[in-house]
Amino acid sequence: MKLKVGVFKFTSCSGCQVELIRMNEQLPELLNLVEFKYWAMASSKLEDGPYDLALVEGAISTPECIEEVKAIREKSRVLVALGDCAVTGGVPSIRNWMSQREAETIVYPKPGCIRSTRVYGIDEYVKVDYYLKGCPPRLENILEVFKAVILGVKPRLRQHPVCVECKFYENECLLTTYKQPCMGPVTAAGCGAICPNVGRVCEGCYGPMSDPNIASMVERLKEIGLSDDEILRKFRKYAGMSKLYREVAKL
Amino acid sequence: MNPYVPRIAVIESIVDETPDIKTFRLRITDGGFSFVPGQFVMVSVLGVGESAISISSHPDDAEKFIEISVRKVGNVTGSLFRLKPGDKVGVRGPFGNGWPVDKAVGKDLLIVGGGCGQGALRPLILDVLRHRDRYGRVEILYGARTPQDLMFKYEHDVWASVPQGCLLLTVDRVPPGVEWKHNVGVVTRLFEHVTVDPANSLVCICGPEIMMHFAVKGLLSMGFKGDQIYLSMERRMKCGVGKCGHCQIGGKYVCKDGPIFTYEELKLEPDKIL
Amino acid sequence: MGGASQLFKTDLEGLDRLIRKLRSGGYVVYGPVKQGRSWFFLEIDSVKQVDLNYVRTVLPPKKLLHPPREKLFEFKLDDGFEVSEKPTPSAVALFGVHPCDLKAIERQDEFFSQTPEDPYYLARRRNTLIIGLTCTRVDENCFCLSRGTGPEVSTGFDILITDVGNGYLLEPGSAKGLELLKSLGFQEAGDEYLEAKQKLIEELKKSFTKHMPSEGLAELAKSLLDHEVWKETAERCLSCGNCSLVCPTCYCFDVYDVLELNLRSGVRVRELDSCQLLEYAEVALGGNFRRNRFQRLRHWMLCKFGAAGGGLYSSCVGCGRCIVYCPASIDLTEVAGRLRGGG
Known part of the structure; x- marks a missing residue:
């Protein structure tokens, strides 16, 4: 029996689904194990549930989305938040720090028809079994979830900081050696330290690691010269709505 | 190899x-x-x-x-x-090392199990049954959450019939409709029934660390010494052969120095509930 | 040891010949190379790539003996399963290893040789030739002198190179090293080379500013588990794991299985782990005996002071990496000082 999978999208850029499509040579192998019953980006043949596994991309930002995500939960045995937007609200959630009207006016020429709510990750409304962090999550992490759901075990998605992976690659330390504002020490790993690998600071896209020392991280960023406002934006950028960052992000 | x-x-x-x-x-x-x-x-x-x-x-x-x-x-x-x-x-x-079966020869034995910790104690209990003459008085105390959570129920009659010994069972609670004629309460409550001689006995304990913590406290106050109390410790292990580091309790490796330690050996080590 | 054994001398070109000789003998040669602002042990084919005045690399040469990630075995799940082990490693020569790192390798050698032996480490180690290099300078984070691990070293190398100003003194530390030096036709060095080395060592000894003497430290730290320094320091600690990941004596690893997408075959992997990470001491059902940050920080420092399960094997050699790469500027020598009653 193949795993019946549905892929759904809410407020997001679709980049997480693109990461899934990018799988290329592994796709035939995956298709031996799973059957995509619903994946609008990949096929116009859309079948209703029940699903063994629902991958939900995107943040919840309208009243309609709330009802839809609840309906998906009803139909799905295992529900996975695919990517930051679904995990915490992600980049779209930065508009929570301005008035709704202001955000709508910036984006839409005629905001009158827009009905939106505060932006949340999907677990504000439904129970989430596993979280695929990242903007986007690395394919390896997504495949780990497929395998784990098939085997009936918890996926191995480690929550330790990016520094661990960064050291495995023996990158120069951007924070200590270059005094650059790298979010590695508080950010969950899984990305494979791809930004530090090319000499760029970790932007924190996997959101908080298991037990970030936020107060100390703020001090470190101050030490290297970041202003309070810059620090605020560092924490808000990808995961300001995460429970661990809400305080420092001044929600 | x-x-x-x-x-x-x-x-x-x-x-x-x-x-x-x-x-x-x-x-x-x-x-x-x-x-x-x-x-x-x-x-x-x-x-x-x-x-x-x-x-x-x-x-x-x-x-x-x-x-x-x-x-x-x-x-x-x-x-x-x-x-x-x-x-x-x-x-x-x-x-790992094992229970002190050699040191226990000729001595009274108090065996205290909690929950699935009884699994590690069963080889010792079976040893008592098979080599009864090696040991003095043998008292087995065993506690679980409910009567349904007791392991090896099919052997309890045999354990209880050990000459010069006893089996005392207790559970934290009895769900409605379940028949239960033994004790209710934490396993340390059974200590008042213990009759082994603290001066010439060994205690072997395995269970949740918090249970072992209270058991040790009780035993010390009854006159048992720290080096008479043997505890089977549990920590996450990745290798089992003293290399991966995960099972360390301070300066001790649970996998190779243990898993069985006397309370004396462990009492000064950090990062434990004991 | 110097007096009894044969000593040789050479110039930069001679060191280059040594590297070429090793390469033609089948060794992959690694040496300290500067990239950006940091040094790394990288594969080299000439001494010109090497910075003989380097201070410390980001990762210690441990990465080539106990790599951050390695396959333990492959498995196939068919009827039951079958397990196949990995092939033997290639020969590696480490060129330019400083005394602190030499001592660390010696400790890892002993650690992994304990029964039961670690076949992966030892297979790699047996295929490794080590060419040590006496430091030419000491920076503000070096403290090998107080650890008894440098700047002078008499074991742990096949050859030890010392820059004595007008040439290089080459001391063999093993039969293999001696044979290699002889085969290259290097001239014997006179006493003036040894004297020059002694002078360099004395100069180096005077330039240490950081100290963390070993004497009694393990016992002292174990007796001060409730000292306020642990919690105070933990307030700054990010639990990022950098200190242990760059440490030349930290050996802890995680083990996990990676199943192929066919769900029929896979590998068991071991990966360097850090006791600073929350997940490290997690037990079944979410329990954790080092849930608090200070407990993890204390465990690592106790380990470096020689008071954890690794004893001397995992204790500090004074290389300074954990201090350099701590984003929160935590300095274990300061913590040791506090425990000793200073500051």
């Missing part, structure tokens, strides 16, 4: 002990196996991982089989629960 590579074992039979504990009888397929009571093995479900699990059978049977009694708590144990007789698992070991 590569200590990281498991041997293949076939599951011969499976006994449902409690709603979340099963005993697996394993036959090692490639030759002999020997161990002492209290030792553990690393059990692999390849593709899922490996867990440290105490051997719950008696060493005399090791040439034919070993048994492990497993509580379903994570990926490996959960996957074990889905296996059937005839399926294969990986086994490394045995590892």
